Amino acid sequence: MSTDLRATPFHARSAAANACNAWETRNGFTLASHYGDVAREALAARFAAVMVDLSWQPRVILGEPTAPQFASRLFTRDVSQLAPEEAAKALWLNDDAGVRGVGTVVRLDRETFVVISATGDLPWFRDAAVQFKAAASEATGQGMLALVGHMSDRILRAAGLDPSLRPMTLRRTFWRGLDVTLSRLGLGYELWCEPDDGSIVWDRLVAAGRSFALRPAGQLAMDILELENGVVRPGRDFAPAGEAGGPTVQDLGLSDLVDARQPFNGRAAFRRAGSPSRLVGLVFDTDAPMPETPLVRNGDKVGRSLGALHSPAMRQPIGLGVLDGGAPDSELIAGSVPCRAIALPILPIPAPIPPTTEVPPPPV
Amino acid sequence: MRYDACIIGAGADGLAAAAVLAARGRSVMVIERDSRCGGRCATREFHPGFRASPFVDELPAIPDDIFRALDLARRGAIHWQPSAASPEEPYRSLRRAVIARAMAEAQTPPVRRRFRRPTIDPWPGEELARLSLAQIGAQPPLGYVGERERSAVLLLAGPGGGMVAGGLGRLGEALRMAAQEAGAEITCGLEATDIRRFDGRVAGVALADGTEVAARAVISTLDLKRTFLSLFSWNELPAALVERAGAFRAAPGTARLLVALAAPPPLPAGVAPGAVLWSASWEAVEEAYRAWRRGAVPERPVALLRLVSACDPSLAPDGAAVLTVTLGGIPLAPFDGAWTNEKREGLREQALAAVEALLPGARERVVASELLVPPDIEERLGLSAGDLSGGDLAADQMLAFRPFTDCAGTRTPVKGLYLAGPSSALAPLAACAGGVAAARAVLSDLAAGRLR
Ligand SMILES: Cc1cc2nc3c(=O)[nH]c(=O)nc-3n(C[C@H](O)[C@H](O)[C@H](O)COP(=O)(O)OP(=O)(O)OC[C@H]3O[C@@H](n4cnc5c(N)ncnc54)[C@H](O)[C@@H]3O)c2cc1C
Numbered sequence: 058m059s060t061d062l063r064a065t066p067f068h069a070r071s072a073a074a075n076a077c078n079a080w081e082t083r084n085g086f087t088l089a090s091h092y093g094d095v096a097r098e099a100l101a102a103r104f105a106a107v108m109v110d111l112s113w114q115p116r117v118i119l120g121e122p123t124a125p126q127f128a129s130r131l132f133t134r135d136v137s138q139l140a141p142e143e144a145a146k147a148l149w150l151n152d153d154a155g156v157r158g159v160g161t162v163v164r165l166d167r168e169t170f171v172v173i174s175a176t177g178d179l180p181w182f183r184d185a186a187v188q189f190k191a192a193a194s195e196a197t198g199q200g201m202l203a204l205v206g207h208m209s210d211r212i213l214r215a216a217g218l219d220p221s222l223r224p225m226t227l228r229r230t231f232w233r234g235l236d237v238t239l240s241r242l243g244l245g246y247e248l249w250c251e252p253d254d255g256s257i258v259w260d261r262l263v264a265a266g267r268s269f270a271l272r273p274a275g276q277l278a279m280d281i282l283e284l285e286n287g288v289v290r291p292g293r294d295f296a297p298a299g300e301a302g303g304p305t306v307q308d309l310g311l312s313d314l315v316d317a318r319q320p321f322n323g324r325a326a327f328r329r330a331g332s333p334s335r336l337v338g339l340v341f342d343t344d345a346p347m348p349e350t351p352l353v354r355n356g357d358k359v360g361r362s363l364g365a366l367h368s369p370a371m372r373q374p375i376g377l378g379v380l381d382g383g384a385p386d387s388e389l390i391a392g393s394v395p396c397r398a399i400a401l402p403i404l405p406i407p408a409p410i411p412p413t414t415e416v417p418p419p420p421v
Numbered sequence: 422m423r424y425d426a427c428i429i430g431a432g433a434d435g436l437a438a439a440a441v442l443a444a445r446g447r448s449v450m451v452i453e454r455d456s457r458c459g460g461r462c463a464t465r466e467f468h469p470g471f472r473a474s475p476f477v478d479e480l481p482a483i484p485d486d487i488f489r490a491l492d493l494a495r496r497g498a499i500h501w502q503p504s505a506a507s508p509e510e511p512y513r514s515l516r517r518a519v520i521a522r523a524m525a526e527a528q529t530p531p532v533r534r535r536f537r538r539p540t541i542d543p544w545p546g547e548e549l550a551r552l553s554l555a556q557i558g559a560q561p562p563l564g565y566v567g568e569r570e571r572s573a574v575l576l577l578a579g580p581g582g583g584m585v586a587g588g589l590g591r592l593g594e595a596l597r598m599a600a601q602e603a604g605a606e607i608t609c610g611l612e613a614t615d616i617r618r619f620d621g622r623v624a625g626v627a628l629a630d631g632t633e634v635a636a637r638a639v640i641s642t643l644d645l646k647r648t649f650l651s652l653f654s655w656n657e658l659p660a661a662l663v664e665r666a667g668a669f670r671a672a673p674g675t676a677r678l679l680v681a682l683a684a685p686p687p688l689p690a691g692v693a694p695g696a697v698l699w700s701a702s703w704e705a706v707e708e709a710y711r712a713w714r715r716g717a718v719p720e721r722p723v724a725l726l727r728l729v730s731a732c733d734p735s736l737a738p739d740g741a742a743v744l745t746v747t748l749g750g751i752p753l754a755p756f757d758g759a760w761t762n763e764k765r766e767g768l769r770e771q772a773l774a775a776v777e778a779l780l781p782g783a784r785e786r787v788v789a790s791e792l793l794v795p796p797d798i799e800e801r802l803g804l805s806a807g808d809l810s811g812g813d814l815a816a817d818q819m820l821a822f823r824p825f826t827d828c829a830g831t832r833t834p835v836k837g838l839y840l841a842g843p844s845s846a847l848a849p850l851a852a853c854a855g856g857v858a859a860a861r862a863v864l865s866d867l868a869a870g871r872l873r
Contacts, residue, residue, distance in 0.1 A: 096502050103499045104586045104733050208734055215739065268685055268742070269734045270694055342489075369502060371494045372485050404495060408586075 062087050065112035066200030066255025074273050081276060084177065086113035091275035096369035098278035102244075102406060103370060105270035106206030108262055109279045111247060112255075115177030116196040119170040119186065127189035128170050131182075131322060132162055133306070133315040139164040144225045144242055148314050149178070150323030154305050154330050155298025157181065159291055159314070161242045163227060171196060173242065175290045176297055185322075198252035204262065205245035205282060207407035208269040213239075213246065216265035220246065233261075244282055244406055284366050284375060287338060287401030294348070294364035294377055309363075310336030310379040337378050337385045338403035339365070339396045345374035346392040352378055353390045360398075362391050368404065375403050423635040424448045426863050427626045429613045429652075430642035430803075432460025433480060434841040434848070434856030436596035438640050440491055441860035443603035447867065450634050451605060452626060454612035454803060459593020460642075461802060461809065468789040470738035471681040473745055474589035475793060476802065477809060478727055480852035482582035484520060487853050496595035501583035501695060501732055516850050518545035519820060523847050523854070526830040527862035544821040544829075582852055584695055584732055596853075612803075616641070616652045616838060622873070623837030637872045638863045642842030642856065645669045645812060645824040646805040653835075662834055665825050669844065670818065671808040673713045674753050674795035676722075678746040678772040681790065685731060685742035686783035695732025698779050699725045709750035716756030718768060723749040724775035744783065746772045753795040753806045760794050768792065804843070811843020820846060831859040837872055839863060 063086045065071070071089050079090040088110055091098055101107050119128055129137035132147035139145060144163040148156050160174030172182070182193035204212065213220040218239060222228055227240035227249075235257060238249040250258045262271065283290065289311065291297035295304055305327070306315055312333035317324060337360075339345075339352075345365030352360040365376025378391070378398060385398040426442050428435045431453035442449045457463075461476040483493070522544055585592045601607060615627040616639055625635040641648040649658060649666035692698060709719035725747040730737040737743045748768070755764065769792050777784040795807030804811065812818050821829040823846040830846060831839050839862055842848065845855035866872045 094502070100499065100501060104501060104584075105735075211734075211739055268740050270731060340489075368494075370499050371489070373489050408497060408499070 065110050066198070066250065066252045067110045067112065067202060067259050068255075070256050070259040071110055071273065075275075079275070083113040083276065084115055084175075088113055089273070089275040091277050092273050095275070095277045095281070098272070098274035099281040099369055101270065101272050101274065102206040102278070102282055103408065104206075105272075106204060106208040106212055106245075106266065107272055107274035107278065108259075108266075109203045109205065109274050109276070111201040111203045111243075111279075112199070114173055114175060114201065115179070116199070117172045117174075117177060117179050117182050118194050118196050119172065119182070119191060120168060120194070121186075121191045122168055123189050123191045124168050124170055127186060127191040128162065130189070130320060131185060133321050133323075133327075135316060135319045136162045136164065136170065141166050142227050142229075144227065144240070146225075146314055148306065148311060150306070150321070150327065151298050151301055151303065152323055152326060153298075153301050153303070154323040154326035155301065155303025156291070156295075156306060156309055156311065157298050157303070159289060159311070161225075163240070163242070175292055200250045200252065200255040200258065202248045202250070202255075202258060202262070203243060203245055203279070204248065204271075205243075205274075205279075205406065206271075208266075208271065209245050212262065212266045212269050212271055215269070216261050218248075222246070244286055244288075281366055281368060282406060284364065284377065285368055285370065285402065285404040286406055287336065287377065287403060289336065289363065289377060305330045307331055307334045308379065310334045332382075334360070334382070335380045335385070336401060337380050337398045338401050339376040339378045339389075339391065339398055340371065340403065341365070341374040341376065341391070341394050341396045343374075343394055345376050346394050350392040352380070352396075352398070354387060359389065370404055377401075422448070423625075423637065424450045425636070425867060426450075426638045426640060426860075427452065427634045427636035428640045428642065429626060430460060430842060431455075431458040431597070431600075431607055431609065432642055432802075432842070433462055433483075433592070433596060433852050434845075434859075435460070435640070435642040436593075436600045436856070437487065437491065437853035438642075438841055438856035438860040438863075439600040439605035439607070440596070440603045441857050442863060443600065443605040445864055446604075447864065449600075449605040450636065451600065451607040452611060452613045452628065452634065453607065453609045454629075455801075456610045457593075458597040458607060458609060459590060462589045462593030462596065464588025464590030464736075467679045467791045468681040471679075471741070471743050471789070472588060472736045473679040473729060473743050475677060475679060475791075476798060477589070478729060478745055478747075479581040479584055480589070480592070481849065482580050482851055483853045484851050487851075487857055491596065491599040491853075493592070493595045493599065496598045497587075498592040498595035499586040501586075515546040520847060520851060520854055523830050523858050524861060527832075527858040528865045530830075530832060530862070530865075547820050584729065586733060587735055588733070613652065615654070616835075618653075618657065618835070621836060623835060637867065638837050638839060640839045640841055640856070640859045640863065643803060644805045644808070644842060645828075645840070645844035647803065648838075648840060648842075648844070658835070662827075665827075669824055670813045670815065671753075671806040672810045672813040673710060673749060674751045674807055675798070675809060676748040676751040676768060676772075676795065677793045677798075678748070678769060679791045679793075680744040680746065680773075680776065681737075681788040682742040682744055682783065682786040683788050684740060684786050685728065686780045686786060688728065688731065688780070695727065695729060697725050697727050699723065706749075713750035713752055716752045716754065718752065718755060718764070718771075719750050720771075722751060722768070722771055722775070724772060724779070725749070726776060726779050728780075741788070742786075744776065744780075746776060748772055748775075751795055753799065760796055765792055765794060768794065809843070811845075811848055814849065819849065823849075831855070831862045 081090045125137040134147045186193040210220040350362045360380040363377040368375045425447040428451045612629040617625045712719035730743040798807035824844045839859040841855040841859040847854040
């Protein structure tokens with residue numbers, strides 16, 4: 058991770074839109090925390106759509122002909138089985154099965170993968186690559202703009218982009234003179250662009266989104282949306298492992314991201330670490346407790362809490378937690394705070410639309 | 422079967438009451454005359470591709486504890502944050518205190534001794550509200566307030582709860598799910614015609630198809646007049662009660678115009694998407710109010726505009742827009758005869774002129790519009806005088822005086838009958854709260870053996 062402040066390709070536009078002048082740094086990039094009211098930015102994704110600058114997320118490129126074998130051993134799922142332009146969420150572990158990272162692994166072509174995560178971990182990928190005669194490098198400078206909310210499809214269509222794309226896939230496309238990539242890897246769509254094209258991409262989306270109430274949202278609103286959707290992020294929801302030790306897959310309830318039928322780094326330790334636990338959502342009646350607070354049911358410790366935030370849509374603090382066993386939908390105590398454990402996602406986006414019955418119009 | 426409670430009306434209050442009672446294991450039957458649940462929590466297509474919530478754009482805010490207990494967000498009711506300006510102190514605290522007081526009284530009824538006036542502490546905020554309302558003089562039509570009566574209105578009319586993603590119909594659906602998943606039964610498409618009494622107390626509800634629902638308690642969410650004057654035969658209740666219900670004053674009527682626009686008009690600078698636009702002067706408000714009292718349609722009706730699709734674009738087709746206009750001071754029955762097509766067209770014209778004045782360029786983009794006048798609202802929602810607020814906002818019709826002292830809170834002079842809905846004390850302050858208060862009163866009275 059570099060220490061000097063960097064600007065993303067959308068910085069000029071983001072700065073012009075940031076009425077609050079509220080900035081923060083992630084991975085060395087200067088980013089808008091929020092442009093106006095954080096709660097409204099998070100809610101706007103549920104009413105219309107928001108665009109969020111994700112260019113700060115480190116992207117590590119794994120290349121060379123041996124990259125498929127390398128990637129297959131590195132991650133907890135066999136990503137060498139992915140077809141080009143497909144992606145999967147996976148973990149990478151240290152030898153003690155400590156979770157070093159959680160990320161999305163995208164297969165760009167036969168010999169190239171890109172790992173998108175919040176933590177990067179490039180030096181570790183580099184060291185590991187040597188043993189496989191593969192290469193790991195950081196993709197720098199590219200812009201990535203997320204478009205989140207149920208109006209996203211309509212906005213993309215209005216902008217002249219075809220939104221038909223399966224989740225966890227991407228498509229490289231030529232968009233009125235620009236080389237861009239459209240993907241569906243997170244809560245909505247992501248539009249990747251060349252460093253110099255950031256302002257054009259931003260302006261085109263703003264223009265297309267005008268009649269769809271599109272607005273930019275800052276990193277804080279994205280944190281809320283991710284938590285509502287049950288996305289765990291190292292650095293925010295837990296401290297990632299280093300060379301040894303650290304939180305195990307079971308500690309984080311991430312067993313769903315592990316396919317132990319295939320070999321991967323840390324598998325032996327993972328198998329020794331015990332039965333799978335479960336990542337759940339927590340909703341609190343009053344203020345959320347600190348992370349790592351024990352969750353107690355009828356006097357027994359049944360798990361612990363991870364990160365928490367206030368959800369404006371739910372009008373209460375919500376968080377993630379790990380249950381050692383037992384089902385969600387139960388009443389627990391976290392520290393001294395009563396809470397309820399619920400299956401993830403806590404509040405999906407886009408929300409499934411309940412069938413509404415129409416009222417007949419009044420007689421004339 | 423005999424139910425613990427029968428609830429009349431499946432609007433926000435009725436459904437919230439049903440959910441609370443059923444969650445506590447009580448048997449509940451909700452009777453709704455319309456073919457669907459939700460009451461004013463409704464959204465429909467008024468022109469191909471264009472949708473709006475026909476009666477109101479938002480309810481008063483639902484208190485957080487009720488919103489969470491009914492799990493409304495996860496059931497699909499996502500509210501836009503009410504405007505930052507609305508919850509001001511000390512009104513916010515006062516409103517909370519009023520709700521807490523009503524809930525406390527619902528759980529433990531104040532002791533009333535025979536032959537002696539009950540000594541009851543005044544409700545929080547009573548003095549402040551009386552003071553400020555006394556200064557108003559003529560009551561303003563609901564929602565149209567200038568500086569002068571700010572404090573009373575801030576206290577009495579709670580902040581709006583904000584628009585709901587996809588329209589208010591989603592809130593109606595969320596509440597229906599909350600009630601049904603808790604175990605409440607709902608019958609739609611059947612009107613309650615009478616409240617049956619036996620041995621001096623409520624025994625059940627008679628329905629339009631001639632059947633009856635036997636119940637130990639009845640919660641009416643109909644307005645005061647409908648509840649006491651149309652659900653009982655005229656000589657069945659004490660004359661004083663009938664007289665009191667008859668004297669309850671309705672608020673000035675409202676009309677609604679739902680407008681489909683080919684494209685969104687530019688919003689004036691600084692106007693947040695989904696915010697209400699209005700421009701009437703205080704004089705115009707008073708003039709409209711005076712016209713309404715005479716039974717005349719005001720020459721310049723007070724118009725509140727809302728470009729609802731600017732906040733919730735799902736209501737309009739791609740590139741188009743939906744606008745709602747709420748017109749204040751519109752009489753139920755104009756003095757010169759009922760609402761004719763001609764009068765409706767006249768009002769539509771006035772409304773569209775108001776739209777053009779506030780949003781220049783909007784008029785030429787109008788594709789279609791639908792007008793609802795007070796008799797339409799009365800007919801569709803079963804509300805006396807089409808009065809959406811279920812009674813005027815006035816010193817003698819609020820807090821512990823709403824709808825009147827013997828009915829304060831939620832218990833009524835008729836044993837086993839509870840009042841929620843628009844005429845109840847909490848209706849102006851918060852949505853669903855009146856229903857929850859009634860449900861809590863029923864629970865407490867059932868547990869204490871006060872209901873047989
Ligand atoms: C100052 C003030 C401000 C207010 N502001 C607002 C506001 O901004 N927005 C707003 O919506 N409200 C407002 N209100 C009204 C208030 O909050 C309402 O009580 C509440 O929103 C309505 O809920 P409800 O469920 O009782 O009524 P409704 O939604 O009207 O539901 C009543 C239901 O009963 C049914 N019904 C009618 N007759 C029968 C029958 N005979 N048998 C069976 N079913 C029947 C109807 O079909 C309907 O479904 C305000 C009130 C005041 C005094």
